[in-house]
Amino acid sequence: MALAIFDLDNTLLAGDSDHRWGEFLCDIGLVEAEDYGLKNDQFYADYQAGELDMRAYLDFVLAPLAGKTRDEVRALQRQFIAECIEPMLLDKAFELLNTHRIAGDILLMMTATHEVVAEPIAARLGFEHWLGSAVGITDKGYTGKAEGVPCFQDGKVTHLASWRKRHAGMPDPAETWFYSDSHNDLPLLNNVGHPVAVDPDATLRAHAEALGWPVISLRP
Numbered sequence: 174m175a176l177a178i179f180d181l182d183n184t185l186l187a188g189d190s191d192h193r194w195g196e197f198l199c200d201i202g203l204v205e206a207e208d209y210g211l212k213n214d215q216f217y218a219d220y221q222a223g224e225l226d227m228r229a230y231l232d233f234v235l236a237p238l239a240g241k242t243r244d245e246v247r248a249l250q251r252q253f254i255a256e257c258i259e260p261m262l263l264d265k266a267f268e269l270l271n272t273h274r275i276a277g278d279i280l281l282m283m284t285a286t287h288e289v290v291a292e293p294i295a296a297r298l299g300f301e302h303w304l305g306s307a308v309g310i311t312d313k314g315y316t317g318k319a320e321g322v323p324c325f326q327d328g329k330v331t332h333l334a335s336w337r338k339r340h341a342g343m344p345d346p347a348e349t350w351f352y353s354d355s356h357n358d359l360p361l362l363n364n365v366g367h368p369v370a371v372d373p374d375a376t377l378r379a380h381a382e383a384l385g386w387p388v389i390s391l392r393p
Contacts, residue, residue: 174276174277174279174344174348175276175278175344175348175349175350175367176277176279176343176348176350177279177350178283178365179282179351179352179353180283180284180285180353182286182354183296183372184260184391185391186350187263188261190232190257191217192216194257195216196257197256197257201249213234223376227323227325228323231287231308232317232318232319233288235309235317238315239313242313242329243310245314246315250293251293253290256386258294263391263393265390265391267298269393270277270338273350275317279302280301280302280345280356281303281304282294282295282302282304283301283303283324283361284306285326286305287305287306287319288306288307291303291306292305292367304332307320307324307343308315326358326360329358329360346364346365349366350367350368352370353368353370353373353377354374354377355377356374356376356377360385368384369386370387371389371390
């Protein structure tokens with residue numbers, strides 16, 4: 174039995190769900206489309222360059238949810254999954270997940286994407302265990318702010334260590350797989366026994382090839 178960890182965006186999905194969520198908010202008129210769209214695109218460019226201020230991005234993307242109730246957000250989640258995520262699903266991603274399930278491995282989705290987006294996608298992909306960047310919520314509704322350490326870059330290593338403490342008996346790092354497309358995930362990729370680059374960006378591809386890591390594609 175092994176632990177198989179999967180990044181989400183551009184790994185299990187043919188696209189970035191976090192960036193698409195920003196576009197979705199523009200599409201449904203929840204934000205002022207032109208200004209919000211430009212800022213959303215700039216944050217995504219910063220992410221690709223490895224220069225993203227994750228806390229600033231999370232506060233930006235969560236601000237439109239301030240004051241909304243759980244039921245209101247659930248309705249948005251259902252619409253987002255149906256309209257935006259279904260077209261991003263990859264047959265080969267489901268095949269890879271099933272390969273690990275058949276082997277008896279424990280599957281964990283880890284993403285920097287905030288929980289409002291990550292939660293319904295994890296359910297759609299069949300994950301029992303998943304971790305994303307936490308969002309603020311009270312009995313009255315969403316605060317529009319992030320909480321805790323974002324599940325991003327070194328934060329993924331921190332989140333995984335905490336998760337292991339909550340789940341005794343997990344396979345150790347030598348028996349852990351991690352699949353990712355992004356150089357932002359190098360801190361965790363460098364800390365598992367089986368790192369795999371999936372449709373990697375140029376930086377991660379070069380790193381993987383230099384170290385002899387497997388490089389695979391889940392795209393058609």
